[in-house]
Amino acid sequence: MSDMNESESGGALDVAFFTRWLTLAAAAVDREADRLTELDSAIGDADHGANLKRGFAAVRDVLEKEPPQTPGAVLVTAGRQLISTVGGASGPLYGTLLRRTGKGLGDSVTVSREQLAAALTEGVAAVGRLGGAHAGDKTMLDALGPAAGALGESFEAARDAAERGALATVPLQARKGRASYLGERSVGHQDPGATSSALLVAALAEAAA
Amino acid sequence: MLINVPETVVADALRGMAAAHPELTVDVEHRVVLRRDAPVAGRVALVSGGGSGHEPLHGGFVGPGMLAAACPGEVFTSPVPDQMVRAAAAVDSGAGVLFVVKNYTGDVLNFEMAAELAEDEGIQIATVLVNDDVAVTDSLYTAGRRGTGATLFVEKIAGAAAEEGAPLERVEAIARRVNERSRSFGVALSACTTPAKGGPTFDLPPGELELGIGIHGEPGRERRPMMTSGEIADFAVDAVLEDLRPSGPVLALVNGMGATPLLELYGFHAEVQRVLTERGVPVARALVGNYVTSLDMAGCSVTLCEADEEILRLWDAPVQTPALRWGR
Numbered sequence: 001m002s003d004m005n006e007s008e009s010g011g012a013l014d015v016a017f018f019t020r021w022l023t024l025a026a027a028a029v030d031r032e033a034d035r036l037t038e039l040d041s042a043i044g045d046a047d048h049g050a051n052l053k054r055g056f057a058a059v060r061d062v063l064e065k066e067p068p069q070t071p072g073a074v075l076v077t078a079g080r081q082l083i084s085t086v087g088g089a090s091g092p093l094y095g096t097l098l099r100r101t102g103k104g105l106g107d108s109v110t111v112s113r114e115q116l117a118a119a120l121t122e123g124v125a126a127v128g129r130l131g132g133a134h135a136g137d138k139t140m141l142d143a144l145g146p147a148a149g150a151l152g153e154s155f156e157a158a159r160d161a162a163e164r165g166a167l168a169t170v171p172l173q174a175r176k177g178r179a180s181y182l183g184e185r186s187v188g189h190q191d192p193g194a195t196s197s198a199l200l201v202a203a204l205a206e207a208a209a
Numbered sequence: 210m211l212i213n214v215p216e217t218v219v220a221d222a223l224r225g226m227a228a229a230h231p232e233l234t235v236d237v238e239h240r241v242v243l244r245r246d247a248p249v250a251g252r253v254a255l256v257s258g259g260g261s262g263h264e265p266l267h268g269g270f271v272g273p274g275m276l277a278a279a280c281p282g283e284v285f286t287s288p289v290p291d292q293m294v295r296a297a298a299a300v301d302s303g304a305g306v307l308f309v310v311k312n313y314t315g316d317v318l319n320f321e322m323a324a325e326l327a328e329d330e331g332i333q334i335a336t337v338l339v340n341d342d343v344a345v346t347d348s349l350y351t352a353g354r355r356g357t358g359a360t361l362f363v364e365k366i367a368g369a370a371a372e373e374g375a376p377l378e379r380v381e382a383i384a385r386r387v388n389e390r391s392r393s394f395g396v397a398l399s400a401c402t403t404p405a406k407g408g409p410t411f412d413l414p415p416g417e418l419e420l421g422i423g424i425h426g427e428p429g430r431e432r433r434p435m436m437t438s439g440e441i442a443d444f445a446v447d448a449v450l451e452d453l454r455p456s457g458p459v460l461a462l463v464n465g466m467g468a469t470p471l472l473e474l475y476g477f478h479a480e481v482q483r484v485l486t487e488r489g490v491p492v493a494r495a496l497v498g499n500y501v502t503s504l505d506m507a508g509c510s511v512t513l514c515e516a517d518e519e520i521l522r523l524w525d526a527p528v529q530t531p532a533l534r535w536g537r
Contacts, residue, residue, distance in 0.1 A: 041410050045285045045425040050215075050405040054283075083322065088260075088286040088315035092322055130318065177314050180351035181344075181423060183430055 011112025017207055018074040019063050025203035026056035032199055039192040043179035048090065048192040055086035055094070071111050075102025089177060090193065093127050093140065094200075100126040113208075117151035117158075124148045131176060138174040138186065140193035142166070147201045155208040162201035166194040215404035219261045219281055226268060230531050233271055240288065241296045242268040242279045248302035253371040253380045254278065256296045257309040257364060259316055260285040262403070262504045263424055266360060269532030275368035276309075276530070284403055284504070285425045287315035293323035297332050305333035305377035307384060309364055311356025312340035313425075335377055337384040339363050341393045341512065343452045344421030344430055355423045358464050358501050358512030359391035362524075365533060369526035383523070387514060392453040394445040395510035397422040397429060397466065401503050420444065424466070424503045424510075438473070442480035445511045450488055455515035458493035460524060461485070462512040467502035469509055474498065477509055494524055500532065 029036075033049030040048035059078045068074045079099030083091050104119030105111050111119075124144045133139045146161035169191035174180045179191065212218050220237055227235035234243040248254065257267045258280030267279035278296035282288035297306045306327070310320045317338065324334045341359035345351055367384035375383070397419040400409035413419060418436060419429035436444070463478040465471070478497045485492055493516050501510070514520065527536035 037406060041406060046403050046406045046410045047284065047286050051283065051286055084289050084291050086286075087282045087289045087319060089313075089318055091287075091289060091315070092318035131314065176352055178352070178423075178425065181355065181430070183351075185430070 011110055011115065013071060013113065013116060014110045015068065015071055015074055018071045019067070021204050021207040022056070022059055022063060022074065022078050024206050025200050026060040028199045028203050029053050029056045029196065032196075036192050036196055039190055039195055042189045043174065043182055043186045044192060045178055047088065048196065051086050051088050051090055052094075052196055055082045055091065058082075058085040070105070070107055070109055072102045072105035072107060075099065075105065078102075089131065090196070093131055093193075096130050097123045097127050097144070099123075113155065114152060117148060120148040120151060133176040136172060137176045138169045138172040138179060138191045138194070139176050140191070140197040142169050142172070142191065143194040143197035143201065147197070155205040159202050159205035162198040166190060166198040169194045210402065210404060210407075212404055215407070218404045219283060222261070222264070223268075223281070226531070232529075233531070236295075239295055240281055240292050241299065242271050242281070243296065243299055244271055244273065244277050246273075247277050247300040249277070250302050251304055251374060252302055253304045253375065253377050254297075254300035254302065254306050255309055255364060255368050255371055255380075256280070256293060256300060256306055257360070258282065258288045258293060258296070258320075259311050259313075260287055260425070262401075263502050265499075265532035266501045267364070270361070270364050270368075270530050272528070272530035274372045274526060274528035274530070275364055275533065277306075284405065287313065287319045290319050290323035290326055293320060294326045294330070297323070297327045297334065298330060301332045305335065307367065307371070307377065307380050308334060308336040309360065309367070309384065310336055310338050311360055312338045312353050313355060314352050316356075333377060335381040337363065337367070337381060337388060339388050341388065341391045342423065343392050343394050343448055344423075346430075357395060357424055358393040358462050358510050359388055359514065361462060361464075361496075361500050361533075362391050362460060362512065362514045363387045365528060366520055366523045369523035369528070372526065383519070387520060390453075390516075390520075391512060391514040392449045393510050393512040394448040395422045395424070395429075395466070395508065396420055396441055396445060397503075397506055397508035398435075399468065399507040401467065401506035403504065418508070421448075422503075422506075422508065424501060438477045439480045439483070441509075442477060442484050442511075446481055446484040446488070446513075449511055449513050450490065453513055453515060455490055455513065458491040458516050459485070460514040460516050460520070461492045461495045462500070462510075463495070463497045464501050464510045464512065465499035466506040466508040466510070467499060468505045468507040471498065474509060481511055493521055
């Protein structure tokens with residue numbers, strides 16, 4: 001009976017899980033901030049680490065101070081907070097990713113991994129529309145797209161797909177964002193946005209472990 | 210670096226602006242710089258903003274005849290939508306607000322979000338993108354041409370139109386026209402140092418220069434052995450003229466990137482003037498100085514705007530800001 005209820009309500013991922021995900025993401029961004037900034041100084045403007053660190057710290061604070069009631073609300077709140085604190089392109093892009101994914105989860109108190117995968121796919125599409133980017137443009141989409149696709153299979157598959165996607169940006173020439181101004185000189189560097197996206201997906205897998 | 214800690218450089222600078230310029234209202238907490246007399250009845254208000262590190266752009270251009278408000282972001286990071294919404298609400302007299310936005314992905318996205326939110330609050334918003342940098346040649350495969358020196362021309366000239374009482378659609382049209390008639394090209398002799406990184410943003414050995422740089426410490430498109438001021442002027446002016454092909458007189462801005470002395474900038478301007486004379490392009494007005502900077506980068510940019518009578522009249526109109534001040 002309890003099994004049935006779980007499948008009817010959608011699954012086992014609750015507010016605590018989503019809060020844990022974002023808290024782990026904040027810790028990962030904190031830990032890796034210098035590396036993100038280093039990658040960004042090669043093909044961008046050396047601020048990606050500091051900006052995300054500030055944003056995710058603010059997310060952690062708001063989730064502590066005003067804990068949302070549903071998984072969807074956790075992501076929507078976090079997305080709004082990123083938009084209000086990060087700036088640059090990453091603020092609106094990561095903010096939109098979390099907001100749209102959160103909206104896709106609706107009002108359910110618990111959701112399944114499959115539902116999260118479907119909502120994340122919508123969120124990733126919204127990021128693509130907002131930034132006008134496509135797969136292979138050397139952006140965060142190159143990690144997020146494969147991750148959303150693989151999340152239907154397992155959390156670990158999503159993590160590995162994101163990591164592979166980030167590494168696969170190295171030989172690409174950037175067509176969007178500040179790195180695009182470098183033309184061919186952007187080749188040979190890993191995209192900072194794809195790298196931070198892989199961190200976010202790795203935190204998701206860590207929260208599920 | 211002359212700082213306390215990297216985390217507070219923007220707030221510290223705003224506190225300094227507040228102390229130095231009592232004619233401005235500086236909201237340090239919410240990061241907006243406003244004309245003290247805003248909103249001005251019946252006048253369109255110009256609001257701009259962008260990452261810090263380009264001073265005096267944009268806060269130094271707030272005042273009668275130019276911007277009504279500026280929103281500084283973190284260093285080289287666009288401001289967040291909340292800042293522009295707050296600024297628009299503070300300066301709108303009911304005549305509407307023009308957002309002047311440099312064409313960078315982050316600025317465009319944050320100003321777009323701000324425009325939606327401000328319109329929800331009943332504020333009429335128009336937006337003009339500045340994209341004058343000819344060094345970005347392949348705009349199909351990039352984020353498009355960057356906004357650099359022409360931002361000063363757009364803010365000064367459209368700001369003068371707003372001060373005269375022109376309605377929003379007219380101010381917007383003038384801003385667009387100035388942008389369409391302006392082109393820039395920049396050169397770096399050294400990289401810049403961001404407070405967060407504490408070291409140079411790219412590696413540029415002495416004896417080499419980067420051609421076609423932006424204003425965010427991002428490397429340019431091409432590196433060459435050091436050139437003389439005259440050779441750089443030939444290269445930069447020709448790059449601009451090839452794209453602009455002006456049929457009449459121009460406004461010329463020779464802009465320093467932050468660490469190049471005025472002595473060198475004036476010497477460079479003499480070379481720019483020489484090249485323009487050789488190419489048969491008269492200079493109607495010229496401005497030389499550090500206006501759209503890139504922290505402590507050494508180097509310069511050239512911006513030319515094909516003038517017409519209205520552009521010249523609005524350029525000459527009075528302006529009273531911390532960084533530009535004449536005619537009153």
